[in-house]
Amino acid sequence: MNLKRSDLTPIELYGANTGNCLRVSIALEEAGIPYIVKLMDLRRGDQHRPEHLARNPMGRVPTIVSQDRDGQTLVLSQSNAILFYICDLTPGVLLPVDDIIGRARVLERFFFALTDVIGPSHSAFALRQINAGDSSAERLDRRSVEALTRAEAFLKEARFIGGEDFTLADIAAFTITIALRRLIDWPSLPHMQRWFDELHARPSIANGLRAFGHR
Ligand SMILES: N[C@@H](CCC(=O)N[C@@H](CS)C(=O)NCC(=O)O)C(=O)O
The missing domain is CATH 1.20.1050.10 (Glutathione S-transferase Yfyf (Class Pi); Chain A, domain 2)
Structure with a gap:
């Protein structure tokens, strides 16, 4: 599936103030992709609640929910997989493509x-x-x-x-x-x-x- 930035509704970013999550928010900013932060309180254990485990069975953040205009939904965890997804949405912005x-x-x-x-x-x-x-x-x-x-x-x-x-x-x-x-x-x-x-x-x-x- 080829997605373009313009095909996306704002990405939901479930996370907290940690290095793994900040890498994602910074990459989204740099790529100019709209996103909505869903702040999780890790001390309170939000990451272990059933609704988050349904998104990420590891019970961790960051996790994103990305929806294109055709209604296809991608739920993705692992900060570095998310970073490469952002690179794919905006070729050449954060990682050279042809060079x-x-x-x-x-x-x-x-x-x-x-x-x-x-x-x-x-x-x-x-x-x-x-x-x-x-x-x-x-x-x-x-x-x-x-x-x-x-x-x-x-x-x-x-x-x-x-x-x-x-x-x-x-x-x-x-x-x-x-x-x-x-x-x-x-x-x-x-x-x-x-x-x-x-x-x-x-x-x-x-x-x-x-x-x-x-x-
Ligand atoms: N390999 C994962 C690690 C995710 C991870 O360990 N996230 C931490 C925050 S940086 C977390 O969710 N901790 C809460 C917990 O372990 O309960 C990634 O890169 O996303």
Whole structure:
């Protein structure tokens, strides 16, 4: 099925103020796709209510409900699957389409952010949920920060994480940078600082953060 942005009624985005959800709201903003936030209170357990389990049996967010004008409905979870769906709705906006080398580079940097930076940080979060004082969590956070700061080399070469254009890779790297920013030695990372400041001032990012009340 080929959907265009104009074929869509506003996408419902079920989520909360978390990195996985903010990546989606920022991508929707950047792609110019209309959406309605359905705020879930994760502490209260909204994600485990039957109506949400019907959307996502994992009992997690983000989840989107996307309806085209012909009445076909897509209910989709997994933040990164949602990001690629957004890329498919707006070809070339967040991920190069025809430039095979440029696309490969953006995907390299996107998966760098997901697996080398966000991965260990999410594991640290999970360890802390089991045992707040777990010292392994701190080591995992340090591992994330150490990986993230390697992005200084990417940003020395180009304006954005994956090249001269803003892409999916910037969204992934930015949301985890916000989460880890107090652990980063900013004075030693002038290119990252320049990138972070530029992204913070970007309207799509500001709106995407605001969508879930992030400050
Ligand atoms: N792999 C999933 C992870 C989703 C996930 O863990 N979401 C968290 C918020 S970021 C959640 O729903 N937590 C509530 C819970 O586990 O009860 C994705 O990328 O969307």
